[in-house]
Amino acid sequence: MIPSQEEAKEHTSVLEAAADAARRTPGVAYLRPGFGDLVRGAAVRYRSRDDQTPAAHRIAGVRAQRTDPPRGWNLRIHLAVARGHRALDVAREVRTAVTEAVRELAAASGAPEPRVNVTITVTDIA
Numbered sequence: 001m002i003p004s005q006e007e008a009k010e011h012t013s014v015l016e017a018a019a020d021a022a023r024r025t026p027g028v029a030y031l032r033p034g035f036g037d038l039v040r041g042a043a044v045r046y047r048s049r050d051d052q053t054p055a056a057h058r059i060a061g062v063r064a065q066r067t068d069p070p071r072g073w074n075l076r077i078h079l080a081v082a083r084g085h086r087a088l089d090v091a092r093e094v095r096t097a098v099t100e101a102v103r104e105l106a107a108a109s110g111a112p113e114p115r116v117n118v119t120i121t122v123t124d125i126a
Contacts, residue, residue, distance in 0.1 A: 007066075014073055018098045022077050024097065028094060062075065072117070073116050077121070081126070
């Protein structure tokens with residue numbers, strides 16, 4: 001299904017909020033593209049049939065998918081942990097930070113609190 005402009009904007013906002021929250025978490029060295037990103041490349045985009053819907057925004061290391069019902073989000077974060085930090089502790093902190101960021105985004109727009117599922121994959125120690 002091709003998203004509307006409003007859905008695409010919401011998706012982009014969620015991606016950006018999740019990426020920002022993850023990057024600000026102590027112990028995160030960087031967000032890392034997943035295997036699919038590497039295969040497809042950064043230029044993967046989708047457009048509506050009438051070419052009016054903006055291209056889907058991509059952020060390396062962050063994937064978001066809408067869930068129905070109830071409306072919520074499934075997020076996947078791929079990251080590298082900085083040396084000297086325990087991967088488990090960093091993953092837990094990132095999960096909490098991303099969940100809070102997405103819920104704050106929904107609250108700011110007046111939407112009900114979404115159910116947020118966050119999966120963290122540590123791909124490297126940097």
